[in-house]
Amino acid sequence: MIGGRLKSLRGKKTQEEIANHIGVSRARYSHYENGRSEPDYETLQKLADYFKVTTDYLLTGKEKPSDEDMFSDPDLQIAYRDMQDFSPESKQQAIEFINYLKEKEKNRKPKNK
Amino acid sequence: MIGGRLKSLRGKKTQEEIANHIGVSRARYSHYENGRSEPDYETLQKLADYFKVTTDYLLTGKEKPSDEDMFSDPDLQIAYRDMQDFSPESKQQAIEFINYLKEKEKNRKPKNK
């Protein structure tokens, strides 16, 4: 399960190195990689931080390692959710402003396409 | 921790309804909401599926409900997708404008709902 992902994320580093960084014993980390036990949520978070992936990725493997370049930043998502609660008028205003920015973007960098 | 998020996601549904859907006892689900215990990974996944959010969101609260079924206007969705291609500067501008509108909305209707 999550073990395999940990294994490949670790690469050529030793188990001890990872274990030290996240503050668990060697044996404990080994258990995680071999599926003998699963990390508690706190440790899972530390592992995700250390490997620079989301907990989602560790758990499901369905997301890609979200290194630096995440398309969808949280701020944008929050803004989007906010917009859904807007009155029709505000919604319209928001959309218009976004379209305005979109035009500006176009001119800034002449795209192919 | 994750309990609070479960609570708000549940809304006005009963604990029993959620519990039945994910296949755990009432008491067990109650424990999750009140932080007396934490769901194992399998149950966490079921909860995330049921509430249509990522496990990341349940664990950290940092991500949004998965945009899979962000219903609402198509126009808004298009605008959202456009924003993802924006430069950081334009993104920032868009977010600021949305926040400005958000404030305006707040003042428009001082009382809840």
Add this chain to the structure above:
DNA sequence: TAACTAAGAAATTCTTAGCCC
């Protein structure tokens, strides 16, 4: 040196049953 594991200890979760509002 690095990784793995058996076995018991320790910690956590789950169930039952009941209580409260």
Add this chain to the structure above:
DNA sequence: GGGCTAAGAATTTCTTAGTTA
């Protein structure tokens, strides 16, 4: 009905110590 929780049972994890390669 709907939600909460004490106590013990059940399950899981963690540590130690030792084995394997």
